[in-house]
Amino acid sequence: MFQADDNNVESTPVRRRLSRRFQISLVWEGALVGLVGGGVVTLYRLALSVAEDVLRSLTGRAAGDLVMMLGWFVLLALMLLVVSALIRWEPATSGSGIPQVDAEVLGRLDAPWARVIPAKFAEGTLLALAGLSLGREGPSVQLGGMSGKAVSRVLGRRRGEERLLVTCGAAAGMSAAFHAPLTGVLFALEEIHKEFTAPLIISVMCAAVTSDFLVSQVIGVEPVVSLFFVRDLPHVDYALVVALGLACGVLGALHNRGMFAAQRLYERLPGPLSRAKLVVPFALAGAVAFVWPELMCGGDAIVELLQQPTLPPLAALVALLVGKYVFTSLCFGSGAPGGTLFPLVVLGALVGAIFATAGVQLGMSPTYLPNFIALGVAGLFAGVIHAPVTAVILVFELTGSLDALLSVSIVSVLAYVTSSLTRTDGFYEHLLASLLGTTTDDSAVSGLGGTRKDLASVRIGAGSRLEGLLVREVPWPDGVRVLTIERAGTLIVPTGETRLTAGDELLFIASEGALEDARLKLSLMCEARVRT
Numbered sequence: 149m150f151q152a153d154d155n156n157v158e159s160t161p162v163r164r165r166l167s168r169r170f171q172i173s174l175v176w177e178g179a180l181v182g183l184v185g186g187g188v189v190t191l192y193r194l195a196l197s198v199a200e201d202v203l204r205s206l207t208g209r210a211a212g213d214l215v216m217m218l219g220w221f222v223l224l225a226l227m228l229l230v231v232s233a234l235i236r237w238e239p240a241t242s243g244s245g246i247p248q249v250d251a252e253v254l255g256r257l258d259a260p261w262a263r264v265i266p267a268k269f270a271e272g273t274l275l276a277l278a279g280l281s282l283g284r285e286g287p288s289v290q291l292g293g294m295s296g297k298a299v300s301r302v303l304g305r306r307r308g309e310e311r312l313l314v315t316c317g318a319a320a321g322m323s324a325a326f327h328a329p330l331t332g333v334l335f336a337l338e339e340i341h342k343e344f345t346a347p348l349i350i351s352v353m354c355a356a357v358t359s360d361f362l363v364s365q366v367i368g369v370e371p372v373v374s375l376f377f378v379r380d381l382p383h384v385d386y387a388l389v390v391a392l393g394l395a396c397g398v399l400g401a402l403h404n405r406g407m408f409a410a411q412r413l414y415e416r417l418p419g420p421l422s423r424a425k426l427v428v429p430f431a432l433a434g435a436v437a438f439v440w441p442e443l444m445c446g447g448d449a450i451v452e453l454l455q456q457p458t459l460p461p462l463a464a465l466v467a468l469l470v471g472k473y474v475f476t477s478l479c480f481g482s483g484a485p486g487g488t489l490f491p492l493v494v495l496g497a498l499v500g501a502i503f504a505t506a507g508v509q510l511g512m513s514p515t516y517l518p519n520f521i522a523l524g525v526a527g528l529f530a531g532v533i534h535a536p537v538t539a540v541i542l543v544f545e546l547t548g549s550l551d552a553l554l555s556v557s558i559v560s561v562l563a564y565v566t567s568s569l570t571r572t573d574g575f576y577e578h579l580l581a582s583l584l585g586t587t588t589d590d591s592a593v594s595g596l597g598g599t600r601k602d603l604a605s606v607r608i609g610a611g612s613r614l615e616g617l618l619v620r621e622v623p624w625p626d627g628v629r630v631l632t633i634e635r636a637g638t639l640i641v642p643t644g645e646t647r648l649t650a651g652d653e654l655l656f657i658a659s660e661g662a663l664e665d666a667r668l669k670l671s672l673m674c675e676a677r678v679r680t
Contacts, residue, residue, distance in 0.1 A: 178316045178351030181299050182358025185292035185320035190363045192269055192291060193324070196284055199277040200445050207279070207437040221434050227274045228430045235485065238267040244480070244487045245290025246339075247579040249318050252293060253311045253341055253610060254651045256584055261294040261301070268294075271485040279433040279444040281476040285325040286487020289335075292321020292359070308611040311650075312348060315341045319352045320359035325489075327363060327371045328545035332356035334538040339576060342607065342651055373451055373493055375525065376518035377549040386555070388512065392503050392520065393527055393559040397566020399499060400531020403473070404572050407488070410481030411582075429479040436475060442468065443475050447494030454497050454521060462505045469498040488575075492532055493525050500524020519555070522547050526556045531563035534574030539563075581638045604658065606670045610650040613673045620644030622673075625666040631655045 210216035235242050240259040245268060251257035272287045296317025300310035318340045323332030333349075333356045341348060381389065414425045433444070442449040450468055453460060460468070476491045504512070504520035522543050530539040539560040543552060573581070608614050614622060619630065619642050633640040634653040640646065648654075654674075658666040 174312075174347050174351040175354050177299070177303070177313060178354030179358045181292075181296045181313050181316040181351075182320045182323075182355035183362060184299055185295035185317040185355065186324045186359030186362040188265065188269070188291050188295050189288045189321050189324035189359070190366050192272060192288060193284065193363070193367060195269070195273045196276045199273050200448070203277050203279050203437070203444065204441070207441065211438050217438060220437070224278055224430050224434050227278050228426055231271050231274050231485070232426055234267045234271050235483075238263040240264055241268045241271055241290075241485045242483045243485065244286030244576075244579065245293075245485070246286050246318075246487070246576050247583045249290055249293035249314060250340055250576065250580045250651075251583055252297065252314050253318075254649060255307065255311065255610065255615070256649065259294070259297075261297040264294045265291060265298070268485060275484060275486050276445055278430055279437050280429050280479045280484055280486060281433075281436075281443060281445065281447070281472065281491055282479050282484060282486025283446045283488055283490030283492070284486075285322060285489035287485065288321040288325035289318045289340075289487075290321070292317040292319070292324070295320070296355075311610050312351060315348065316351050316355035319356040323356040323359045324363040325372070326542070326545075327360065327367075327369075328542060329353075329356040329360040331538060331542045331545055332359070334541045335535065338535045338538050339533065341610070345609075371546050372490070373497075373525075373546055374455070375497075375522040375543065375546040377522055377547045377552040378515055378518055380551045381516060381519065381555060385512070385516075386558070388503075388507060388520075389523065389555045389558050390562060392500070392523055393562025394566050395503065396496070396499060396524065396527025396559060396563035397531045398570070400528055400563055400567040401570040401572040403492075403495070403528070403532050404567075404575050404578065406473070407477050407480060407575070408573075408578060410477040411483075414481050414483070425482045426484060429482050429484055432475060432478060440471060443471050446490035447472060450494050451497065454501055459501055459505060459517065462502065462509070465498055465502045465505060469495060469502065472498070492529060496525035496528030497521045498524070499528055519552070522552060523555060523559045527559040527563040530560040531567040532575050534564060534567065534577070536560040536564040581635070584635075604667050605653055605655045606667065606674050608648055608650055608652045608654065608674045612650070612675055614648050615650045617648050618644065619646045619648065622648070625658070625669045627658050628666045628670070629657050631657055 207220060210220050238260070240248055240257070241264055248257060248259060252259065268287050268291055272284065275282055276284075293314045294317065296313040296315070297310060299317075300313040305313065315336050319332040319336035321332070322335045323329045326332070333352050336352050336356075337349070414428075417425055436443050442453070450472065453468075459465065472491065473495060476488060476495075479486070480488050500521040500523050501517070503524065504517045507520070508514045508517065525546070526539040526543040529542060530536040533539070537560075540553070540556050543556045544550070624630075630642055632655045633642050633646065633648070634655070635649065635651070654670070656666070656670070
């Protein structure tokens with residue numbers, strides 16, 4: 149496509165005309181990605197539903213019959229071999245899939261979509277049939293993202309526009325997985341792309357809405373998890389909301405630290421054992437199926453328990469929370485190709501139920517029990533993912549109630565701030581840093597001088613002028629010095645040889661009085677662009 153010279157003033161109307169045409173094209177391209185990605189994820193959800201039904205039928209019949217139980221473990225061993233072979237065939241399918249999509253959007257990964265889609269689809273179905281405690285949302289995001297990449301390749305788009313279409317696919321995948329289009333949009337913008345530009349928002353919305361329409365025609369309009377919000381709490385009781393937000397922040401930090409510890413534990417296994425680490429979650433899944441079946445898969449059985457008129461006793465809720473978390477950590481830490489978002493929602497609901505049950509015993513009205521289950525989902529989501537806006541929108545879509553907006557916002561913000569103050573990485577930021585092998589080995593910079601300085605930060609957008617440049621190649625504004633670069637949750641002290649990448653957040657220092665001018669110039673240099 150023709151690109152006008154930025155220095156030619158007369159070319160401005162041409163550029164504007166082309167920009168309008170480009171934005172219109174993004175509408176149908178986003179819708180096309182929504183159809184393709186939504187279609188793939190719809191089939192994926194149907195396959196998982198069938199697999200979980202077969203799982204419960206087979207294990208229900210086998211329970212108490214030693215021969216049939218042994219037969220089930222033989223079947224698990226066969227599924228383990230197939231999943232291990234698929235991961236070796238396409239390593240990009242290991243784990244959640246969301247960090248891989250992040251890396252695609254940042255231009256740090258170029259996975260083969262034609263292998264990722266069938267491999268991830270088959271792996272996820274087999275893991276659901278095996279009963280591992282993993283979610284469908286992470287794989288759905290990766291399936292959607294790779295569908296966007298497939299559309300980009302078929303249409304012959306360049307790498308810059310391909311990143312945008314991958315983001316559209318991620319939104320379509322999340323929308324179809326949760327049956328929540330606004331959540332898909334916010335998740336793609338807040339967690340995946342980390343940019344808010346008009347072309348991006350237009351295309352992502354088209355993809356998410358189209359995907360949601362498609363899945364609603366096939367599966368129905370009911371959300372994956374139906375949460376209830378009776379009515380807003382009296383303001384005098386909002387101290388309980390604040391307490392829940394603080395608790396969710398602490399629990400979110402503990403959740404992440406435990407998950408990261410489980411990953412490190414698997415990584416420390418010696419050679420032969422490290423190659424067979426999937427044996428652990430498959431063996432656990434076999435035992436759980438006959439000992440504690442409520443913990444199997446994403447957690448639908450637990451959701452059904454929480455939707456009963458009478459909640460289980462407090463001790464039973466705590467046991468379910470601990471058991472589900474430990475089982476999920478051991479499954480996910482092994483690198484099994486599944487996500488944690490749906491188990492995270494279940495864990496959040498359990499946290500809210502525990503908090504509310506304890507509150508009732510201390511004198512709170514039981515009328516508000518459903519409210520706190522919804523608030524627990526939002527709080528733990530924000531504390532773990534570090535995406536409070538997405539948490540608010542998710543609970544809004546799952547409850548369908550605007551009455552929840554104030555209390556959900558308070559819980560989400562408090563959980564996010566509390567988790568951040570513990571210096572715990574956001575879940576997907578940590579996974580992305582591990583995937584990219586981000587380090588902080590760059591040498592320290594020299595002194596800053598003795599004059600008074602002002603601090604500010606700016607994020608490098610995908611396709612911007614700074615993306616791909618070395619620090620020494622950048623025409624920095626006068627008086628500006630970059631102190632640190634935050635990349636995928638890791639701080640880097642830059643040198644002249646440090647290469648800048650999309651998504652980097654630059655903390656810079658400028659001379660007193662020159663900050664606004666420097667911020668404006670750097671913002672223009674970092675502005676995301678789609679290279680067509």
